Amino acid sequence: MSLRQLEYFVAVAEEGHVGRAARRCYVSQPPMSRQIRALEDELGASLFDRIPQGMKLSAAGQRFMGYARDVLAAADRAREALREDD
Amino acid sequence: MSLRQLEYFVAVAEEGHVGRAARRCYVSQPPMSRQIRALEDELGASLFDRIPQGMKLSAAGQRFMGYARDVLAAADRAREALREDD
C-alpha cells in the first residue's frame, strides 16, 4: 500500500472513471488501472464494482474511503509541519 | 514521501543508529541511509544530526516525528478497516 495508490483510489472513486482519474493525476489509464488492481490484491478486497460506464465504489470501497482520506490528510499535515521554518 | 520512508525515519529515530534500524527493518544500511537522505531532500529539511555515535533527531525531526507516526497509524487503521469482513 503506497500513498500513490491511495491518491489513485480516491481519484477513481471521485471521478467514477479510470480514464478521467488518470487525466486528473497526469498519468495514462494502464498505470492507474494496475495500481488500483494491485491495491485491491494487497488488501484482499475488491474496492470497486466494474460497470460498463466506469467504476463504482463497492461496500468495502466505501468503508475504505474515509480511512484513505485520513492517511492522505495526515501526509499533507506532515509535509506542512516542516514548512513552518520561515 | 513514501510510507516506507516514514517507517524508516521512525525506526532510525527510535534506534538512534542507521545500522540497528536497518536490521530491525530487515534491510541493509545503504538503502536505509539513502531513503532517509531522500526524505530529507524532498522535505527540504535535515531531520537528523549526524553524530559519531549515530544519528540524533534534529529540531525539525522532532517536530516531524509526531506527524510521521500519525500517517503510519492512519495507514494501519486503513488496512484493518477491510479485515472486518468476517
Place this chain on the structure above:
DNA sequence: AGTGTTTACGGCGACCGTAAATATG
C-alpha cells in the same frame, strides 16, 4: 583499529506508455 555513515556500482525488479485485446450497450 573500531564504530559509525555514506558513495560506487552491477544487477534485478517495478513502473510507465503505446498498442492491442476484451467486454458491454
Place this chain on the structure above:
DNA sequence: CATATTTACGGTCGCCGTAAACACT
C-alpha cells in the same frame, strides 16, 4: 461501433546488496 477497462510488451528508472570509501575517537 463507441466507450470503458484490462493485458502485452518493450524500455527506462529506481532500488537493493556487496564492497569500498569516508569521518570520528
